[in-house]
Amino acid sequence: MENSRSMEIVVGAFVAAGLAALFVLAMQVSNITAFQRADGYTVEAYFQNVGGLRDRAPVRMGGVPIGRVSGITLDPARFEARVELTIDARYDDLPSDTAASIRTSGLLGEQYVSLQPGGMPDALEDGDEIMLTQSALVLEDLVSQFLYNQSGDDGDGSGGSE
Amino acid sequence: MVGLLQRIGASTLASLGTLGRATLFLLRVIRGLGELVRRPHLLVQELYSVGVLTLVIIVVSGLFVGMVLALQGYYTLVDFGAEQSLGVLVALSLTRELGPVVTALLFAGRAGSALTAEIGLMKATEQLAGMEMMAVDPERRIIAPRLVAALISLPLLAMIFILLGIGGAYVVGTSLLGVDGGSFWSQMQAQVSFTDDVLNGLIKSVLFGLVAGWIAVFNGYDCLPTSAGVSRATTRTVVVTSLVVLGLDFVLTALMFD
Numbered sequence: 001m002e003n004s005r006s007m008e009i010v011v012g013a014f015v016a017a018g019l020a021a022l023f024v025l026a027m028q029v030s031n032i033t034a035f036q037r038a039d040g041y042t043v044e045a046y047f048q049n050v051g052g053l054r055d056r057a058p059v060r061m062g063g064v065p066i067g068r069v070s071g072i073t074l075d076p077a078r079f080e081a082r083v084e085l086t087i088d089a090r091y092d093d094l095p096s097d098t099a100a101s102i103r104t105s106g107l108l109g110e111q112y113v114s115l116q117p118g119g120m121p122d123a124l125e126d127g128d129e130i131m132l133t134q135s136a137l138v139l140e141d142l143v144s145q146f147l148y149n150q151s152g153d154d155g156d157g158s159g160g161s162e
Numbered sequence: 163m164v165g166l167l168q169r170i171g172a173s174t175l176a177s178l179g180t181l182g183r184a185t186l187f188l189l190r191v192i193r194g195l196g197e198l199v200r201r202p203h204l205l206v207q208e209l210y211s212v213g214v215l216t217l218v219i220i221v222v223s224g225l226f227v228g229m230v231l232a233l234q235g236y237y238t239l240v241d242f243g244a245e246q247s248l249g250v251l252v253a254l255s256l257t258r259e260l261g262p263v264v265t266a267l268l269f270a271g272r273a274g275s276a277l278t279a280e281i282g283l284m285k286a287t288e289q290l291a292g293m294e295m296m297a298v299d300p301e302r303r304i305i306a307p308r309l310v311a312a313l314i315s316l317p318l319l320a321m322i323f324i325l326l327g328i329g330g331a332y333v334v335g336t337s338l339l340g341v342d343g344g345s346f347w348s349q350m351q352a353q354v355s356f357t358d359d360v361l362n363g364l365i366k367s368v369l370f371g372l373v374a375g376w377i378a379v380f381n382g383y384d385c386l387p388t389s390a391g392v393s394r395a396t397t398r399t400v401v402v403t404s405l406v407v408l409g410l411d412f413v414l415t416a417l418m419f420d
Contacts, residue, residue: 004203011209014217018318021325022364029253029328030356056355110352
């Protein structure tokens with residue numbers, strides 16, 4: 001009987017280890033908590049070009065992640081990309097003239113949506129549209145602009161290194 | 163000419179017959195699963211021999227697969243200056259493909275062959291017939307616990323494999339290759355989705371567990387009751403399981419990821 005008891009203990013440890021591995025994968029590797037936080041509100045923003053922005057990309061303000069991109073579709077009437085941003089309910093007091101721009105973290109990193117707060121007293125609410133947007137930087141456009149005016153130092157060029 | 167046609171027909175009929183017997187066998191075993199609830203110690207014993215004893219090879223291969231992935235991935239990524247994405251590369255390849263598939267292949271070699279040999283020898287030494295004489299249904303008593311043990315063990319082993327692989331890649335990446343540990347994890351967390359990647363890998367490994375266990379116990383149960391028959395059945399288990407797992411993986415990947 002002692003033998004079967006120790007076997008049961010080993011099997012229990014094995015099952016526990018497997019479940020713990022799944023738990024760690026969920027928490028540590030895929031970060032299940034960050035994007036399952038449903039208690040947020042959704043605003044939309046229209047961009048002429050979203051570049052390589054993808055679903056679930058972070059939304060940041062001042063570098064701090066405050067939400068996620070929850071949907072990217074093409075608006076058939078405006079021919080612009082409609083990006084839905086789900087923002088954590090904790091940050092429910094963003095000014096209504098907040099501006100959104102698509103940035104890249106690092107040279108080859110992932111793209112994210114950066115929000116710059118405005119100055120209006122009323123807050124963004126669920127379903128609102130962010131009016132001030134700045135599209136993603138497309139390298140080809142940048143290069144062709146650079147080739148057009150070899151003098152270089154114009155506004156678009158310096159916007160890229162921001 | 164007619165002889166050739168006859169041979170093709172005979173082998174087709176034989177393989178169709180095997181497939182039919184295997185399906186009926188699986189259905190009978192599933193119907194007999196109720197017995198297992200009343201005798202959980204049968205399952206515990208099989209979980210030990212099928213799962214725990216396979217753990218060593220899974221742990222070692224998981225670590226090494228992760229470490230090799232880190233090395234190879236690094237040399238490719240560093241050309242593009244994207245070595246920070248090493249964590250993403252390793253985690254996605256392990257959770258989506260390598261974890262379930264390699265675990266299933268190792269499982270077929272380590273546990274599937276043992277199951278077939280065990281059941282085949284029971285048949286060859288007429289233990290199964292003896293059980294039937296004593297009105298004990300071997301399908302419920304012998305087969306069902308082994309099938310369920312495979313079904314439970316394989317996903318658990320795959321999760322351990324994936325986790326150790328990522329751990330091995332982390333150690334190699336940070337200590338040997340100089341990748342920043344913080345961005346290793348943060349990029350991984352940003353890119354790996356629980357439902358799309360981890361959960362799909364888990365579903366894959368559950369299906370592989372069912373397939374691997376089914377093929378192993380059926381080949382043992384269906385073998386010729388001689389020493390040559392048992393040997394052939396064991397080989398067939400490993401070969402068929404590997405092929406089916408690889409084929410099924412392609413289908414599942416095509417269905418799951420777009």
